[in-house]
Amino acid sequence: xxxxxxxxxxxxxxxxxxxxxxxxxxxxxxxxxxxxxxxxxxxxxxxxxxxxxxxxxxxxxxxxxxxxxxxxxxxxxxxxxxxxxxxxxxxxxxxxxxxxxxxxxxxxxxxxxxxxxxxxxxxxxxxxxxxxxxxxxxxxxxxxxxxxxxxxxxxxxxxxxxxxxxxxxxxxxxxxxxxxxxxxxxxxxxxxxxxxxxxxxxxxxxxxxxxxxxxxxxxxxxxxxxxxxxxxxxxxxxxxxxxxxxxxxxxxxxxxx
Amino acid sequence: xxxxxxxxxxxxxxxxxxxxxxxxxxxxxxxxxxxxxxxxxxxxxxxxxxxxxxxxxxxxxxxxxxxxxxxxxxxxxxxxxxxxxxxxxxxxxxxxxxxxxxxxxxxxxxxxxxxxxxxxxxxxxxxxxxxxxxxxxxxxxxxxxxxxxxxxxxxxxxxxxxxxxxxxxxxxxxxxxxxxxxxxxxxxxxxxx
Numbered sequence: 301x302x303x304x305x306x307x308x309x310x311x312x313x314x315x316x317x318x319x320x321x322x323x324x325x326x327x328x329x330x331x332x333x334x335x336x337x338x339x340x341x342x343x344x345x346x347x348x349x350x351x352x353x354x355x356x357x358x359x360x361x362x363x364x365x366x367x368x369x370x371x372x373x374x375x376x377x378x379x380x381x382x383x384x385x386x387x388x389x390x391x392x393x394x395x396x397x398x399x400x401x402x403x404x405x406x407x408x409x410x411x412x413x414x415x416x417x418x419x420x421x422x423x424x425x426x427x428x429x430x431x432x433x434x435x436x437x438x439x440x441x442x443x444x445x446x447x448x449x450x451x452x453x454x455x456x457x458x459x460x461x462x463x464x465x466x467x468x469x470x471x472x473x474x475x476x477x478x479x480x481x482x483x484x485x486x487x488x489x490x491x492x493x494x495x496x497x498x499x500x501x502x503x504x505x506x507x508x509x510x511x512x513x514x515x516x517x518x519x520x521x522x523x524x525x526x527x528x529x530x531x532x533x534x535x536x537x538x539x540x541x542x543x544x545x546x547x548x549x550x551x552x553x554x555x556x557x
Numbered sequence: 558x559x560x561x562x563x564x565x566x567x568x569x570x571x572x573x574x575x576x577x578x579x580x581x582x583x584x585x586x587x588x589x590x591x592x593x594x595x596x597x598x599x600x601x602x603x604x605x606x607x608x609x610x611x612x613x614x615x616x617x618x619x620x621x622x623x624x625x626x627x628x629x630x631x632x633x634x635x636x637x638x639x640x641x642x643x644x645x646x647x648x649x650x651x652x653x654x655x656x657x658x659x660x661x662x663x664x665x666x667x668x669x670x671x672x673x674x675x676x677x678x679x680x681x682x683x684x685x686x687x688x689x690x691x692x693x694x695x696x697x698x699x700x701x702x703x704x705x706x707x708x709x710x711x712x713x714x715x716x717x718x719x720x721x722x723x724x725x726x727x728x729x730x731x732x733x734x735x736x737x738x739x740x741x742x743x744x745x746x747x748x749x750x
Contacts, residue, residue, distance in 0.1 A: 301676065302672060302675065303676070303691060305674050305675070340736070370575065374575075374579075374735070374739060375734060375736055376734045394571060396572050397569070398604070398695065398734060399695075419606070420604060421671075421697070422697055423695035423697060424604065470671050470697075500670075502669075524669065524673065554675045556736075556737070556738065557736055557737050
């Protein structure tokens with residue numbers, strides 16, 4: 301059967317990989333191409349490249365970086381940031397991306413999900429969901445790349461998952477804003493709540509701070525992959541460290557390179 | 558040696574091209590029938606939907622060209638699926654090299670669709686066991702196992718991850734995205750004659 305995926309994420313602003321805490325106070329943590337190459341060689345199962353400023357300033361993800369990354373990796377590659385049309389997606393895919401992830405543009409124009417899946421197939425269409433839980437209810441946030449533009453859409457995460465799967469999405473990334481950069485573990489209860497209605501592959505994001513957090517999310521939820529940023533960028537753990545821990549806990553993962 | 562990567566109207570030709578370039582083998586990306594016919598190896602790459610890829614090939618009259626090719630041909634993912642008789646994706650009549658049909662995985666709480674990620678591929682031929690490894694898949698549609706199946710994988714049940722008939726080889730996974738295992742598989746294809 302299919303293995304669980306470990307997915308490093310490069311959040312990029314102005315040509316540098318950055319990392320914030322709860323989507324604020326972003327600091328530069330490294331070079332885009334060097335980190336992409338390193339993670340690919342270390343056995344990452346996939347790479348996510350996210351231009352966090354694109355949707356907030358109305359632009360599209362920087363195409364130059366998409367092709368530079370594509371040239372140095374040989375693993376699947378998902379690109380996010382301000383992709384608003386079939387043509388935007390086509391140019392990103394033609395530069396070497398395998399999937400596009402859309403968040404704000406999908407919230408503004410849900411029919412984009414259907415258009416993309418008819419054109420490129422569902423497997424190309426990832427829905428990024430930035431979720432904050434307030435008083436026990438989980439809402440979607442839009443334009444989250446900048447704390448000045450981030451706002452609640454008042455759409456419930458459960459309703460959105462039901463809708464995007466009908467429209468032809470191929471995967472969802474569940475990004476817990478409460479946990480982002482906090483390094484105290486993935487949001488297990490949110491993931492389990494959303495899993496009840498989700499028939500698509502689901503990726504957990506937000507909160508990874510130790511190998512135990514990866515073990516915990518795979519042992520206690522039905523997610524297909526775990527995305528993380530800080531833990532890898534800071535060299536606290538390598539991809540291989542995490543995989544070795546998962547393997548010794550009988551989680552099904554790919555250990556070959 | 559030369560490789561023709563057929564522009565099937567889908568996207569992401571670049572990843573396949575990059576993987577061939579890394580092997581230092583000359584290639585062209587083309588939808589020109591003469592260039593395809595004279596290449597030593599032909600690759601049908603794999604992003605798009607069955608109906609769009611077939612529509613594009615028919616508009617260039619490449620459907621007849623491809624079925625007549627005599628050199629080694631590799632179909633990747635959707636490029637493999639269009640070598641079959643028919644695909645349930647968009648009820649599409651395909652090229653018919655393989656007489657079987659392409660079906661949709663049936664969704665359930667236990668089986669998420671599309672299949673997205675790394676799955677184990679097991680070849681039946683003893684000489685190919687060295688290629689047994691994890692490869693990257695991203696597909697909602699699949700081929701059952703049948704008499705041209707060369708390797709199987711499991712997603713809910715066994716399906717064909719590699720098929721071969723005469724000079725036509727097909728893989729459901731993406732070798733260009735399958736790290737070192739994918740490189741070994743491409744090298745295997747590029748040593749066929």
